[in-house]
Amino acid sequence: xxxxxxxxxxxxxRDVVKDFGGGSVAVNHVSLDIHKGEIFALLGSSGCxxxxxxxxxxxxxxxxxGSILLDGQDLAGLPPYLRPINMMFxxxxxxxxxxxxxxxxxxxxxxxxxxxxIAERVEAMLKLVQLPKYAKRKPHQLSGGQQQRVxxxxxxxxxxxxxxxxxxxxxxxxxxxxxxxxxxxNIIHEVGVTCVMVTHDQEEAMTMATRIAVMSEGKILQVGAxxxxxxTPATRFVADFIGxxxxxxxxxxxxxxxxxxxxxxxxxxxxxxxITGTVGMExxxxxxxxxxxLSRTKPEGQVNQVQGTVRDRSxxxxxxxxxxxxxxxxxxxxxxxxVERHREDAPxxxxxxWATWPDTAQVVLTQ
Amino acid sequence: MSRPLVASFFDRMHAHPxxxxxxxxxxxxxxxxxxxxxxxxxxxxxxxxxxSEMEVATFLPLLKYRDGIVxxxxxxxxxxxxxxxxxxxxxxxxxxxxxxxxxFWCLFIGYPFAYFMARAKATIQPALLMLVMLPFWTSFLxxxxxxxxxxxxxxxxxxxxxxxxxxDLLLHLGLITAPGKFMYTPFSLVLGMVYTxxxxxxxxxxxxxxxxxxxxxxxxxxxxxxxxxxxxxITVPLSKAGIIAGSMLVFIPCIGEYVIPELLGGPxxxxxxxxxxxxxxxxxxxxxxxSVAVVVIxxxxxxxxxxxxxxxxxxxxxx
Amino acid sequence: xxxRNLLLGSGATRAFARGWLVAGFVFLYLPxxxxxxxxxxxxxxxxxxxxxxxxxxxxxxxxxxxLQGLWLSLRIAFYSASGSVVLGTLAAFTLVKYRRFLGRxxxxxxxxxxxxxxxxIIGLSLLLMLVMMQRWLGFPERGLLTIWMGHLLLGxxxxxxxVQARLQDLNPELEEAATDLGARPIQxxxxxxxxxxxxxxxxxxxxxxxxxxxxxxxxxxxxxxxxTTMPLVIFSRARLGMRPDINAAATIIIGVVSVGVVAGSxxxxxxxxxxxxxxxxxxxx
Numbered sequence: 001x002x003x004x005x006x007x008x009x010x011x012x013x014r015d016v017v018k019d020f021g022g023g024s025v026a027v028n029h030v031s032l033d034i035h036k037g038e039i040f041a042l043l044g045s046s047g048c049x050x051x052x053x054x055x056x057x058x059x060x061x062x063x064x065x066g067s068i069l070l071d072g073q074d075l076a077g078l079p080p081y082l083r084p085i086n087m088m089f090x091x092x093x094x095x096x097x098x099x100x101x102x103x104x105x106x107x108x109x110x111x112x113x114x115x116x117x118i119a120e121r122v123e124a125m126l127k128l129v130q131l132p133k134y135a136k137r138k139p140h141q142l143s144g145g146q147q148q149r150v151x152x153x154x155x156x157x158x159x160x161x162x163x164x165x166x167x168x169x170x171x172x173x174x175x176x177x178x179x180x181x182x183x184x185x186n187i188i189h190e191v192g193v194t195c196v197m198v199t200h201d202q203e204e205a206m207t208m209a210t211r212i213a214v215m216s217e218g219k220i221l222q223v224g225a226x227x228x229x230x231x232t233p234a235t236r237f238v239a240d241f242i243g244x245x246x247x248x249x250x251x252x253x254x255x256x257x258x259x260x261x262x263x264x265x266x267x268x269x270x271x272x273x274x275i276t277g278t279v280g281m282e283x284x285x286x287x288x289x290x291x292x293x294l295s296r297t298k299p300e301g302q303v304n305q306v307q308g309t310v311r312d313r314s315x316x317x318x319x320x321x322x323x324x325x326x327x328x329x330x331x332x333x334x335x336x337x338x339v340e341r342h343r344e345d346a347p348x349x350x351x352x353x354w355a356t357w358p359d360t361a362q363v364v365l366t367q
Numbered sequence: 368m369s370r371p372l373v374a375s376f377f378d379r380m381h382a383h384p385x386x387x388x389x390x391x392x393x394x395x396x397x398x399x400x401x402x403x404x405x406x407x408x409x410x411x412x413x414x415x416x417x418x419s420e421m422e423v424a425t426f427l428p429l430l431k432y433r434d435g436i437v438x439x440x441x442x443x444x445x446x447x448x449x450x451x452x453x454x455x456x457x458x459x460x461x462x463x464x465x466x467x468x469x470x471f472w473c474l475f476i477g478y479p480f481a482y483f484m485a486r487a488k489a490t491i492q493p494a495l496l497m498l499v500m501l502p503f504w505t506s507f508l509x510x511x512x513x514x515x516x517x518x519x520x521x522x523x524x525x526x527x528x529x530x531x532x533x534x535d536l537l538l539h540l541g542l543i544t545a546p547g548k549f550m551y552t553p554f555s556l557v558l559g560m561v562y563t564x565x566x567x568x569x570x571x572x573x574x575x576x577x578x579x580x581x582x583x584x585x586x587x588x589x590x591x592x593x594x595x596x597x598x599x600x601i602t603v604p605l606s607k608a609g610i611i612a613g614s615m616l617v618f619i620p621c622i623g624e625y626v627i628p629e630l631l632g633g634p635x636x637x638x639x640x641x642x643x644x645x646x647x648x649x650x651x652x653x654x655x656x657x658s659v660a661v662v663v664i665x666x667x668x669x670x671x672x673x674x675x676x677x678x679x680x681x682x683x684x685x686x
Numbered sequence: 687x688x689x690r691n692l693l694l695g696s697g698a699t700r701a702f703a704r705g706w707l708v709a710g711f712v713f714l715y716l717p718x719x720x721x722x723x724x725x726x727x728x729x730x731x732x733x734x735x736x737x738x739x740x741x742x743x744x745x746x747x748x749x750x751x752x753l754q755g756l757w758l759s760l761r762i763a764f765y766s767a768s769g770s771v772v773l774g775t776l777a778a779f780t781l782v783k784y785r786r787f788l789g790r791x792x793x794x795x796x797x798x799x800x801x802x803x804x805x806x807i808i809g810l811s812l813l814l815m816l817v818m819m820q821r822w823l824g825f826p827e828r829g830l831l832t833i834w835m836g837h838l839l840l841g842x843x844x845x846x847x848x849v850q851a852r853l854q855d856l857n858p859e860l861e862e863a864a865t866d867l868g869a870r871p872i873q874x875x876x877x878x879x880x881x882x883x884x885x886x887x888x889x890x891x892x893x894x895x896x897x898x899x900x901x902x903x904x905x906x907x908x909x910x911x912x913x914t915t916m917p918l919v920i921f922s923r924a925r926l927g928m929r930p931d932i933n934a935a936a937t938i939i940i941g942v943v944s945v946g947v948v949a950g951s952x953x954x955x956x957x958x959x960x961x962x963x964x965x966x967x968x969x970x971x
Contacts, residue, residue: 058866080865093863097881106877107867141964143971158867390871395787398777398842402796405839409811416814480710483703495707497951502714504893505943506900508917509936512924513717516724519928521733523720562713616802623804626902630924640806647810647907657814660807671799678798 009033010194011057011162016066018052018218026052028218029066039188039195041209043202045241049218050198054164057196058087070161081110087164091171092151094139100126100150101135107158125153128187145176152184156191163188165197169204181207202242206230214238236365239286246292246332248285255279262364266327267306272359277366284365289335291361294322294353296345305356308332310347322347324355410664417657418442445658455642459662462639465553466621469560473568473617474610476561481572481609482602485579496573503566511630514559518549518631525549544635551633559631560621568613575609576602608677615674619667639663718940725933733928742934752935755916759899762830762915766837767895771887773838774845774894781846782853800843809907812836816908828910836904841894848893852886885954892950896943 011034018027027049034040042050055061057068059080068075075083086107094103104125108118126132129149139147148171155163168184169177185208188195199205205212206226213223214237222234233239236247250264255278262269262285269285277283299305308324311331317338324332334355336346347353420442449455484495502510517524528534529547537543542554549555579602587597603610625640632638639659647656725743729736746752777797780787787793800808816832819825826832856879864878865871880887902917909918920936923929 058862060862060865080862081868081870085866087863087866089859089863091857091859093857093859095860095864095878106864106869110868110873138964140961141968143968146968154863154867391784394776395780395784395793398773398780398797398846399789399793401773401842402793402839405812405815405835406796406800406808407792409808409815412815412818413811476710476713479703479706483707486703487707493951493955497948498711499714501944501947502718504896504947505718505940506896506917506936508900508902508921508924509721509932509939510717512920512928512932512936513721515924516733516928517717517720519733523733524716562717565710565714619802620804623806625804625806626921640804643806643810653814656810660810663804663807667802667804671802674802675795675798678801679794 010036010038010071011196012069013053013057014067014069016053016056016063016068018049018056018061019064025218027056027063030218030220031066032213032220032223034194034196036194037189037192038210039185039197039208041205041212042196042198042215043200043205043212043242044215045200048215050215051166053215054087054166054196054198057162058085058164059083084158084161085164086155086158086160086162087166088151088155088168090166092139092147094147094150094154096139098138099135100131100137100139100142103139103150104154104157106154111158121157125157128156128190129153144172145180148172148180152187156187156193159191160193163193163195165195167199167201168197170199170201177204184208214241216241232363233286233365236284236286239363239365244289244333244335246287246289248287250283250285252277252279252281252283259359260364261303266330268303269362270303270359271362271364275364275366277364281366286363286365287357287361289321289333290319290337292332292334292355292357294334294336294347294355296347296351296353298354299356304359304361305354306332307352307354310349310351310353313347313349320346322353324353413657413660416654417445417661419654442654445655446662448655449658449662454637455659458637458639458642459666461637462622463666465557465560465636465638466618466624468557469564469621470568470614470618472557472561473565474614477565477568477572477613478610480565481569481576484569484573485576492577499566499569499573503570507563508626511559511563511627514555514562514631515550518555518558520547520550550631551635553632553636556628556632556636556638559627560624563627564617564621567616571612571616572606572609575606579605608680611673611677615670615677619670619674622667623663721933722937722940724930725937727930727933730930742930743938745931746934746938749931751914752916752919752931755914755919758830758913759916762833762837763895763898765834766841766898767891769834769838770841770845770894771849771891773842774890775849775883775887777842777846778849778853781850797843797846800840801847805840805901805903806907808839809836809904812839812904813907828908829913832908832910833905833913833915836908837894837898837901840901840904841897844897845890845894848890849883849886852883856882892946899939 011032013030013032013034016027016030017025019025030049030053032040042053044050052061056063057075059075059078063076070084095106098106101122104122105118108121113121122135123132126135129152131146131149131153134142134146134150139150142150148168152168169180172180181204197205197209209226211223211225212229214221214229216237222229222238224232229238230242233242233245239245240247248264248267248269250262250269252260252275253263253268254261255275257274259273260271260275260277262271262283264285271285275283298307306324306326308326310322311325312323314321314323319335319337322334322336324334326332332355484492484499487495514524516522519525525547528537528549534543534546534549537549537554538546542557543549543552583601583605584594584597587601588594592600623640623643624638625644628636628638628641629644632641643656643659643663646652646659724733726738726740727734727736728739728741777793781794781797784790812835813832816826816828816835820827826835860878860882861874864874869877900917901915902921905915905918906921909915920932923932
């Protein structure tokens with residue numbers, strides 16, 4: 001799903017800086033446009049500034065510089081309780097002394113909505129998250145998954161223009177997380193609310209988000225759809241952060257409009273697309289392990305292949321990861337999916353094998 | 368409708384720049400000023416009074432204006448008296464000694480007590496904790512008073528001590544002056560203080576010991592430490608904060624204790640709290656009482672700073 | 687089992703542990719038990735058992751001095767506990783929520799110091815200040831008001847410690863969630879914070895109430911003519927020796943407090959256990 005670039009951005013973040021003092025800047029000149037109906041993920045490791053950015057959207061932190069506009073309205077000076085933005089907290093933050101019903105009704109009551117309409121809305125929300133039978137329970141009488149759904153219902157109840165999700169599935173165990181991801185996305189799409197979520201889990205970001213912004217040290221490194229971020233990372237950091245990658249350093253040897261060759265010394269790359277660069281330029285080649293094939297015999301041709309010794313082999317069920325030692329002690333990670341039950345010619349530990357890859361597999365990083 | 372009206376009132380109130388700017392200050396301001404006026408300021412006042420002359424229940428001003436000359440009349444005679452008079456210095460030393468001995472016995476009894484409590488079955492721990500807290504809630508004055516009955520002649524404890532000939536030992540140690548007489552001796556005084564302050568030692572120790580990660584001891588045992596070594600090398604160092612907090616909670620108030628020496632100590636055991644009391648209530652000598660108080664404050668200022676540091680650390684660590 | 691062996695070692699050590707705990711509790715409860723038993727002693731002689739009697743309880747009903755002291759003490763305790771909880775909550779809020787402000791160290795010190803500061807010092811210094819204040823302002827007269835101020839000073843510290851502990855355990859996201867859902871700061875406090883810390887406010891109130899009801903030293907310094915609290919009455923009698931009527935009064939006080947504390951603890955303990963069971967059931971489902 002590609003963002004509707006023609007539609008005006010619902011949320012505009014303009015050159016926002018947050019400096020807590022004491023040296024490092026938490027959020028460093030961030031600008032983002034987020035469109036209506038999007039699920040936008042801020043992805044990064046802890047301390048990268050993603051949570052600070054989210055808290056500035058909610059109004060819990062005030063930007064040192066820059067502005068945040070929601071549907072054209074500047075949010076500066078608007079306290080959290082007056083913003084048409086609601087947040088689903090990492091700990092869910094369900095009020096332990098209130099029932100599920102009262103938790104969901106909490107925001108509606110603050111708006112002074114008439115009683116009958118509150119009841120209607122709460123019932124609708126409970127139905128949406130499939131918990132109508134649990135209205136009278138207290139939060140501690142619910143399982144983790146149920147608590148998460150109540151938190152979702154509570155933050156959707158006021159029909160916010162923007163919903164913020166702070167590590168929405170962080171508190172759930174792995175198996176439950178996968179089920180919940182899809183359910184959560186379905187509900188968000190059903191309601192049609194624009195979402196900004198924060199996560200450190202790349203899988204979570206990939207499966208849920210329409211677009212991802214990768215953050216590090218307060219800066220946005222790349223913004224794009226999940227496939228775009230994975231297949232064409234813009235920097236070494238992004239390539240390294242999202243999934244596994246083999247990095248090879250080399251220089252451009254041949255530079256044609258539709259093809260380049262890169263010499264890494266121990267292997268020569270032929271890449272099936274042009275790059276903005278010149279012969280002799282130093283570049284990095286990023287190669288994902290699952291795009292490499294292994295064979296016991298030398299493949300045809302001279303490019304996009306390298307010989308190595310299998311140092312270890314880890315079996316993961318659906319795929320197997322090989323760790324190849326190349327000339328000069330370099331390592332190459334190869335991931336082969338196990339399409340056959342017992343592959344006869346699979347290289348064993350200590351054996352010599354050839355790795356090959358198509359000329360569409362590499363990403364050339366010039367920075 | 369009243370709701371929107373109330374909401375709009377809150378809106379306006381909170382949107383008002385004065386409120387948004389000053390609500391935080393108001394929260395800090397009230398207890399802060401209260402403490403400054405009723406806790407800190409009085410110390411400066413006794414400091415001032417301690418160096419004033421007293422003239423028939425009124426003090427002469429420190430600054431005098433006479434014949435065009437401003438003179439500062441600092442009267443340090445009370446302090447000189449405290450340091451020169453042997454009775455005072457002996458009393459200060461005795462107070463420190465009794466407080467230290469009390470702290471030692473509280474730690475000696477209280478540490479194993481708190482340790483065994485913290486390592487008892489999880490199901491009975493709340494009950495044990497409640498049993499320690501209960502005397503803490505019930506009247507301290509009455510519990511001290513009760514010891515009078517237990518220690519006086521033919522009292523239960525007195526009979527017991529005589530039966531096991533503990534009075535010979537106490538007499539030998541100079542803690543009592545005559546066989547079979549336990550009241551109004553250093554023994555009864557320290558017993559009363561240990562009894563009163565024991566819960567103050569046990570509670571912080573229990574708090575640190577019960578929070579300790581027991582896997583550390585398993586790790587130590589796995590690395591070859593015997594339970595005894597594990598206790599001394601792991602448990603005790605990790606409960607340092609509790610030991611210091613508990614010891615200060617006992618030591619500092621003991622120095623200035625008044626009720627216990629008055630009820631159990633008798634005339635032979637002078638403690639500084641009683642001296643201060645007598646200067647004030649019997650002799651009506653306010654400058655002298657103030658000087659005594661200032662010297663007590665000087666004595667406890669270091670332990671007090673220590674206590675503050677650990678108290679702050681303990682509360683920060685919880686956050 | 688292995689962990690417990692590691693901690694308490696052999697059977698002999700375990701027996702020693704049990705013995706130490708039992709001895710400790712005997713030490714803590716012996717005086718209380720003795721007080722209660724001798725309150726039923728018919729004899730005027732303090733330690734000579736003269737048969738069972740309720741005579742001293744009957745005399746208490748006519749002891750005007752003690753009854754008046756009790757009434758005064760209860761009033762002061764109520765006022766000082768109320769004030770302590772209000773100021774203590776503000777102070778606890780300050781310490782937990784506002785990490786940085788001018789003079790935080792002094793503030794922390796002033797909150798903690800009365801916990802250990804000898805009461806004679808607090809009493810004397812506060813009294814001398816109030817005397818000076820009265821000279822300049824003609825106010826306050828020594829009596830209920832001045833005793834209240836002293837007890838409030840002490841109670842403030844204890845209440846702060848109790849409320850602070852609870853506030854620190856409180857998930858800050860709860861208050862943020864309330865704000866996020868449209869609650870104004872005062873509504874956040876009334877609708878979310880207050881219900882969640884209510885237990886600690888009740889504990890703080892009861893603790894400062896009993897502290898005030900028990901205080902001798904501060905009351906002695908700060909009381910005026912005609913304002914004799916119950917502990918002052920008891921103390922002046924106890925100085926002179928054992929008196930069975932004090933035993934009777936003590937038994938009543940200790941009985942009331944113990945029943946209250948035990949009932950309260952049982953209530954909290956039960957509620958916690960029920961909650962744990964419900965949580966376990968929810969996770970299983």
